[in-house]
Each structure stands twice: as C-alpha cells, then as structure tokens.
Amino acid sequence: MKVWKVSTLAVCAALAGSIASAETAIAQKGLEADMVLLPKFLGILPFDQANQGAQEAHEELGNTGDLLYTGPTPENSVAGQIEIMTTSASQKSAAVMLSNNAGEQIVPSAVAAQAAGTKVVTWDSPIPSAKGESLFIAQVDFGEIGVVMADMAHSILDGEGEFATLSATPDASNQNAWIAAMEEALKGPKYAGLKHVDIVYGNDQSEVSYNRALALADKYPNLGLIMSPTSVGIVASAKAIQDEDLCGQIKVSGLGVPAEMVTYTMNGCAPEFALWDFVDLGYLTYYTSYMLATGQIEGEAGETFNAGRMGDYTIEKDPTRDAGLRVLMGPFTVYNKDNVEAAAK
Amino acid sequence: MLSSISKKLGPNGQRVAILLLVLVAIALFFSSQIQNYLTPRLFVRISTSVSIIALISVGQAVVVMTRNIDLSIGSVVGCTAYFLGGILASFPDLAPVFVVLLAMGIGACFGLVNGLLVSRLNLPSIIVTLATLALFRSILVESSDGSSITTGSLPIWLIEFARQNMFVVGGFKVRWMVVIALFVVFSMHFFLTKFRAGRQFYAVGSNPDAAEFSGINLKRTVLQAFLISGALAGLAGFMFLARFGNITVVAGQGLELKSVGAVVVGGVNIFGGSGSIIGVLLGATLIDLIDTSLVRWELVSEFWREAILGLLILFAVAMDTLLARRLLGGRKPNPSDKEPEKTKLASGRVKESST
Numbered sequence: 001m002k003v004w005k006v007s008t009l010a011v012c013a014a015l016a017g018s019i020a021s022a023e024t025a026i027a028q029k030g031l032e033a034d035m036v037l038l039p040k041f042l043g044i045l046p047f048d049q050a051n052q053g054a055q056e057a058h059e060e061l062g063n064t065g066d067l068l069y070t071g072p073t074p075e076n077s078v079a080g081q082i083e084i085m086t087t088s089a090s091q092k093s094a095a096v097m098l099s100n101n102a103g104e105q106i107v108p109s110a111v112a113a114q115a116a117g118t119k120v121v122t123w124d125s126p127i128p129s130a131k132g133e134s135l136f137i138a139q140v141d142f143g144e145i146g147v148v149m150a151d152m153a154h155s156i157l158d159g160e161g162e163f164a165t166l167s168a169t170p171d172a173s174n175q176n177a178w179i180a181a182m183e184e185a186l187k188g189p190k191y192a193g194l195k196h197v198d199i200v201y202g203n204d205q206s207e208v209s210y211n212r213a214l215a216l217a218d219k220y221p222n223l224g225l226i227m228s229p230t231s232v233g234i235v236a237s238a239k240a241i242q243d244e245d246l247c248g249q250i251k252v253s254g255l256g257v258p259a260e261m262v263t264y265t266m267n268g269c270a271p272e273f274a275l276w277d278f279v280d281l282g283y284l285t286y287y288t289s290y291m292l293a294t295g296q297i298e299g300e301a302g303e304t305f306n307a308g309r310m311g312d313y314t315i316e317k318d319p320t321r322d323a324g325l326r327v328l329m330g331p332f333t334v335y336n337k338d339n340v341e342a343a344a345k
Numbered sequence: 346m347l348s349s350i351s352k353k354l355g356p357n358g359q360r361v362a363i364l365l366l367v368l369v370a371i372a373l374f375f376s377s378q379i380q381n382y383l384t385p386r387l388f389v390r391i392s393t394s395v396s397i398i399a400l401i402s403v404g405q406a407v408v409v410m411t412r413n414i415d416l417s418i419g420s421v422v423g424c425t426a427y428f429l430g431g432i433l434a435s436f437p438d439l440a441p442v443f444v445v446l447l448a449m450g451i452g453a454c455f456g457l458v459n460g461l462l463v464s465r466l467n468l469p470s471i472i473v474t475l476a477t478l479a480l481f482r483s484i485l486v487e488s489s490d491g492s493s494i495t496t497g498s499l500p501i502w503l504i505e506f507a508r509q510n511m512f513v514v515g516g517f518k519v520r521w522m523v524v525i526a527l528f529v530v531f532s533m534h535f536f537l538t539k540f541r542a543g544r545q546f547y548a549v550g551s552n553p554d555a556a557e558f559s560g561i562n563l564k565r566t567v568l569q570a571f572l573i574s575g576a577l578a579g580l581a582g583f584m585f586l587a588r589f590g591n592i593t594v595v596a597g598q599g600l601e602l603k604s605v606g607a608v609v610v611g612g613v614n615i616f617g618g619s620g621s622i623i624g625v626l627l628g629a630t631l632i633d634l635i636d637t638s639l640v641r642w643e644l645v646s647e648f649w650r651e652a653i654l655g656l657l658i659l660f661a662v663a664m665d666t667l668l669a670r671r672l673l674g675g676r677k678p679n680p681s682d683k684e685p686e687k688t689k690l691a692s693g694r695v696k697e698s699s700t
Contacts, residue, residue: 043489043492043493043594043595044493044593044594073482073483073594074594074595075595075598204595205596205598206589206590206591206596207585207589207596207597210588210589211636211637212640214390215637215640218386218387218390219640219641232593236589236591239496239590239591244508260493260497263496344497
C-alpha cells in the first residue's frame with residue numbers, strides 16, 4: 001500500500017509540473033452528438049435521478065442529437081452493459097456515459113468503442129484500470145467516502161464497538177474502493193475502538209440484503225452497527241433490524257437516498273447516513289461528455305472547463321486509482337434527524 | 346424392521362421421514378460449526394422466510410405434478426409485490442382482506458397467461474415460462490420507470506404485518522405470516538389428496554391418456570395448475586411486499602430456482618404424477634435452512650456460498666434418493682424407475698391426440 005502511495009505522489013508531482021495554466025473552456029451549445037447514458041442497471045432511484053440531471057443538461061446545451069437512457073436489467077448487468085457498449089459504438093454514438101458494474105470485463109468493449117470514435121466517460125463507478133475510459137466523473141473523492149463512513153461509524157458507536165459492512169455486489173468497483181478506503185481510514189488512532197468484523201454482499205437485491213443483515217445480527221452478538229454503502233442495502237438493513245426489534249442494539253448507516261431513509265432516521269434505526277446529489281452527478285457527467293464528444297475539451301489532465309450551473313471543474317489525475325483521469329464533483333451531505341425530512345421531499 | 350416401518354409409512358411417508366432426518370442432521374451439523382446456532386431466533390428466521398418460499402413451492406409442485414414447470418414464478422412474485430405496492434401507495438385505505446385477494450388476483454392473471462399458452466397452444470411449459478420469466482420482468486422494468494417502492498409509501502398495517510406474532514412461546518415467535526402459509530400448505534395438501542378436483546392433477550401427470558379416457562379435461566387441469574401457481578405466487582408477492590417493504594425491479598429474482606429445488610428435494614417427481622405437499626414444505630425448509638446457515642458459517646467465504654448451496658442441494662437429493670432405495674430395498678426395479686422414457690412416450694402421445 002505504501003509503495004502505491006509513494007508512486008501516486010510521484011506521478012502527481014510530475015503531473016503538477018507539466019500542467020500549464022490553461023484557460024477555462026466554455027461549452028458551445030447546439031452541436032450534434034448522440035449520447036448514451038448507461039447505468040449499472042435500470043430500476044433504482046439514484047440512477048433515475050442521474051438521468052434527470054443528464055436530461056436537464058441535454059436541454060440546456062441544446063444538443064440536436066439524442067440522449068438515450070438505457071441499461072441492462074439487474075440480473076443481466078455485466079453482459080448487458082458490455083452489449084450496450086458494443087451496440088452504442090457500432091451505432092456511432094458520440095459518447096457513452098457508463099456507471100461500470102462489470103469491473104475489468106467491460107474493458108475490451110470500451111477499448112473497441114474508443115477505437116470506433118465513441119468516447120467512454122464513466123460516472124458513479126469507474127473502470128478500475130481506466131483502460132478504455134476517457135474520464136471518470138467522481139461523485140466525491142473515494143478516499144473521502146471512506147473517511148466519512150469511518151466517521152459515521154465512530155459517532156454512532158460512540159467510538160467503541162463492532163460493526164460490519166453490507167455491500168452491493170462483489171464486482172462493484174465503487175463500493176469495493178470505498179470499503180478499502182474505509183479500512184485504510186480505520187487504521188487511524190481515532191478509530192482504535194472500532195472493530196470491523198465482516199463484509200457481506202446483498203447483491204443490491206432487497207431480499208438478499210435483508211437476509212444478510214439478519215445473518216450479521218445473528219452471527220455477531222455484540223454487533224453495534226451495519227454499514228451499508230449502497231442505497232438498496234442500507235434501506236433493507238434498516239427494515240430488517242426494525243422488524244426484529246433490534247434497533248436499540250444495532251444501528252444502520254451508510255449511503256442512502258433520503259426519501260427512502262427518512263422513516264428510519266426519524267425513528268432512530270439509522271441515525272446518520274450520507275449521499276451526494278445524483279441529479280448533479282448526471283448533469284456534470286453529461287456536460288463533461290458533451291464537451292469531450294464535440295471536441296471542446298481534449299480530456300487531458302489540467303484542463304479546466306465550465307459546467308453550466310455547477311461552475312468550473314478541472315480534469316486531474318485520479319489519485320484513488322493507479323491510472324486514469326477524473327473530474328471530482330463533491331461534496332456530499334451527511335443526513336440526520338435535522339435535515340433528512342427536508343431532503344426527502 | 347426398517348422395511349415394516351417403511352411399508353406402514355408408504356412412499357410419501359418415507360420421503361417425509363427421510364427429509365425430517367436430513368433436516369435434523371443438517372441442523373445438528375451447523376450447530377457444531379456455528380456458535381449460538383440453535384436458538385429461538387433461528388426458528389423465527391427460518392419460519393418467516395420459509396413462509397414465502399413454501400407458498401411458491403407449493404404452486405410449483407402442483408404445476409410439476411401435471412408434467413409441467415413454472416419458471417416464471419420469480420417474476421410473478423416480483424411483479425405482484427411491485428404493482429401491489431404501487432396500488433397501495435395510491436389507495437392506502439384498501440381493506441387488508443381485499444389487498445390479499447387483489448394480490449392473488451394479480452398473480453393469477455400471470456398464471457392465466459402461462460396456462461393459456463401451455464394448455465391451449467400446446468407449447469412446452471419450460472419454454473413458455475422461460476420466455477414469460479424474461480417478459481414479466483421486462484414489463485416490470487419498463488413500467489416502473491426506474492423508481493422503486495419504498496416502505497414510506499405503504500400503509501402502516503402492511504409494514505407491521507411482517508413482524509406481528511400470533512403467539513410467542515419462550516422466545517419462539519410464531520408470526521402471522523407463518524400461520525397463513527402453513528394454513529395454505531395444509532389446505533392444499535388436503536385438497537390434492539382428498540378431493541376429486543385435486544386428484545386430477547396427479548392423474549394428468551401420471552398418465553395423461555388414462556386421465557383423458559376417464560373423463561378428465563387435460564387442458565383445463567393444466568390451466569388450473571398454472572392458475573393455482575400464479576395465485577400462490579401472488580400471495581407470496583403480498584408477503585414479500587410486507588416483509589421487505591422496499592421493492593426494486595429485481596424483487597423475487599431467483600425464486601424459481603429455489604422453488605424448483607424445494608419441489609425436487611421435497612420428492613415431487615419431476616416427470617409428474619407423484620409427490621406430497623408436506624414433502625415440498627420440508628424441502629423448502631431444508632433449502633432455506635442451508636441457505637441461512639451458510640451465511641453464518643465461518644469456513645465459507647461469500648464467493649463460495651452459492652456453489653456450496655448448489656452442492657448441498659445435490660447432496661441432499663442424492664442422499665435422499667439413496668436412502669429411499671435402501672428403504673425400498675429388495676424390491677424389484679419398479680416401473681417408476683423407467684419413468685423418464687415413459688414420460689416421453691406419454692407426452693408425445695398427448696401432443697398427437699390434441700393436435
């Protein structure tokens with residue numbers, strides 16, 4: 001890990017040297033570029049919100065091409081994503097905006113798409129090796145998510161106790177990166193009283209997540225918290241723990257959508273959780289992809305561009321991966337009793 | 346002595362006895378592996394989760410008895426749970442009894458589609474329901490427009506229903522869901538064994554020609570089997586909604602595999618004509634017990650659980666078959682051992698006679 005860190009620092013330093021003071025690119029509106037927004041799968045709220053944001057930017061930029069929101073069904077996520085990637089390239093789409101759920105398996109089709117002239121911009125979940133990817137629109141810094149998760153665990157457990165993680169699928173590169181970042185953060189002296197006992201996977205299915213949460217409760221009699229960095233898992237865990245009258249003993253936290261979590265936050269089962277704005281993420285992703293696809297930015301480190309209502313962003317080396325470039329959105333909000341009701345509306 | 350016991354029990358009784366033994370053996374095995382295993386909590390976990398799977402498996406069993414299979418059942422549960430949740434979000438004041446009937450009605454509509462395609466168009470059920478498995482799921486994904494059902498939009502009584510106990514004895518909570526599921530299972534058992542209308546399903550499965558000669562309407566019976574399967578999947582969808590509350594478009598995925606597993610482990614002949622509903626209940630319990638226990642077993646990593654579950658199902662089936670043979674020991678190769686061949690012949694004939 002240390003070696004990796006040092007090498008990252010070295011690369012960053014080298015890059016910093018090469019970055020010229022570029023001017024901010026402003027989008028030229030009304031160009032034609034067919035865009036494809038490809039979520040992990042269809043059917044859950046956060047991706048739908050990202051689509052809202054993308055549609056908003058699509059209107060605003062007056063793109064005369066089409067914006068297609070399409071994705072696989074959940075059970076077919078990996079194969080479906082690869083297929084849609086391939087189809088989009090053969091239909092000469094200008095850009096595919098991908099929330100990658102296929103790990104490295106997406107690479108061949110993404111590389112082929114790039115070769116055919118289709119830009120591949122990832123958002124939400126990147127391609128771990130960055131092969132075939134032009135840019136990654138990072139919702140927040142992945143390292144920072146790890147710290148926030150560790151902090152929420154610290155505050156809910158009052159600095160002392162056992163907790164377990166209930167993640168999405170074992171292939172999900174974003175969740176895996178966040179959990180790794182959280183474990184890194186937990187090494188700090190502040191978190192010495194916390195014990196991370198297990199990681200289980202609910203496959204982003206309500207019933208599987210529900211049963212996994214109960215299994216954690218059974219397996220660890222001293223468990224104080226379930227940390228679930230996925231919107232499906234966190235709400236299923238909260239329901240499971242409440243159904244078993246265990247809220248007094250086991251709390252739930254992680255990353256969730258306020259509208260889905262509001263009941264559990266108000267009744268104390270899930271006192272704190274975090275999330276960023278998926279509408280904004282969709283907006284920024286679309287804005288960046290449009291400019292990239294129409295040649296208004298090159299997609300190189302150090303480039304700065306203006307993304308409409310969200311302001312200026314700079315493309316940078318992604319410090320959380322060995323390779324790849326990112327645009328960092330941030331920040332995110334920690335929700336609790338005081339602000340969740342307003343956000344849920 | 347064994348053989349005298351086995352004679353008294355009859356083949357279905359033997360099956361039930363063997364399943365009970367395997368259940369106990371597996372529970373004992375895991376209790377030696379997992380700390381705090383045999384507790385009232387385990388009972389609550391398994392019983393509640395089995396109540397959903399048992400309903401689906403019983404419907405599946407009725408279909409399998411008629412030499413068919415319903416692979417679409419997971420999608421039917423998911424669709425029913427989702428659509429029912431949507432309806433309840435708009436009309437939260439619907440009477441609970443009506444909601445249950447509505448769920449069964451929605452499920453039966455899906456069953457009707459399967460049943461008509463299989464019985465009227467004479468299409469093989471494995472293909473029809475494989476297609477509708479994908480079709481129903483796609484309808485759900487398309488019509489959901491990307492949103493999911495959340496507990497917040499559901500009436501309180503429904504959310505509370507999942508955790509309401511009929512009675513509690515020393516930590517053993519008996520949930521209403523469990524009572525309802527058991528009531529349905531035993532009613533179905535009674536119906537299938539004691540009523541003419543119920544015996545028809547066995548008759549159609551064991552010998553379609555003979556069944557037809559004796560005046561049973563084959564097509565109508567197969568249609569009925571799919572309607573029962575759909576309605577029970579609908580009821581399961583209601584319980585699914587109550588228990589999990591948050592319904593995404595993937596809801597119920599994979600239940601078809603579990604239900605077929607429960608039916609096969611429970612001793613229903615996959616070529617139709619025989620099997621007991623009590624066996625299916627035990628089969629469902631066995632699969633759920635293994636599934637739940639594996640999650641808590643330290644030795645098995647997350648990535649191996651599915652594989653081990655598959656292996657254990659195979660093992661259970663193999664053991665079960667071996668023990669059954671041992672108990673039947675000495676008997677000459679019995680006609681049912683050649684069932685696969687016979688089935689092909691018979692079903693071929695069914696097709697000829699109906700086209």
